[in-house]
Amino acid sequence: MKVLDLGLAGKARIWQDEPSYFPRDSRTVFYPVVDEKILTILDNAKIGSIFPRKVMIEILTPLGARFLYGCLGAIFEPNDSGKLILKISISTESERQLNTSLASSLDIVRVGITEEYACSILEGARLKLQESGVSDMFGSGEISFNLGAFGEIGSSKAFFHDLAYAVVEVIVRDKGRFYNIKPPLNKVLEQYY
Template sequence: MKSLDLGLTGKARIWQDEPLCFPGDYRPVFYPVEDERIETILDNAKVGSISKTEVMIEILVPLGARFLYGCLGAIFEPNDSGKLVLKVSIATESERQLNTSLASSLDIVRVGITEEYVPSVTDGARLKLQEPGVSDILGSGEISFNRGAFGEIGSSKAFFHDLGYAVIEVIVRDKGSSYNIKPPLKKVLEQF
């Protein structure tokens, strides 16, 4: 896990290809699946250049008297199906509480991606995947968003949209990108 101090714009942690667990809590930030949204991004996908990869980003952004919080992770598993498929797993709103998140002292943070945030995660991930060449880098396989956490106060649909985009960005490591997201996550990607 890499911790980033974003100065006045917050704090972030990024996990890549390691256990997706918060410090002091050795249970993975994984949740029971209530339902899934599945979308084919690309038919006739060829073999890409990326092997199995797991990424999770957690970020806390102070905004004066309020803040933004989100944690989102995905796994990309290449396969020979000839399709690039995007899956977002939906959790219930009553999953276990996390006490070691960046926002634990400010918010009640629960494991999972609830129905409220699923369209935003899907849209953000799709936006990145539809940028020229990105789907070709991944190739045939499955991207599964099945790790994450939300704050009862600090999370928002717009923030989870940007997190969906940023997680795909880290998976493909497209450093030459223009980062079509707002400054707090843009700064995370630039520092990672």
């Protein structure tokens, strides 16, 4: 896990191809799945250039008297199905509380991706995957958003949309492609790379 101090833009942590544990918490950020949203991004997909990957980003951004918080991760598993599938695993709104998140002193943070954020995550990831050449880089396989945490106060649909876009960006970025990311996530990726 890499910890980033973004100054006035907040704090972030990025996990890449490592266990998804928060500091001082022995449980991963996986959660029980109660429903799924599934979208086929690409039919007749060939083998891509991206190997199995796991990325999770957590960010806390102060905005004057309020703040934004989100934690989101995805796992990419290549396969020979001939399709690129995007899957969002949905939790309940009452999963276990995280006491070691970046926002724990400001918000009640719970593990999971709720129905409220699932469509935004699907759209943010789809937007990134539909950029020129990105889906072909992934090729045949499944991108599963099944790691996450949300704040009861600081999370929003728009923030999870942008966070999903950024997670896919981190998965493909080491392949030499660079895209514009909205603030505050652009500062996260600038410091990370």
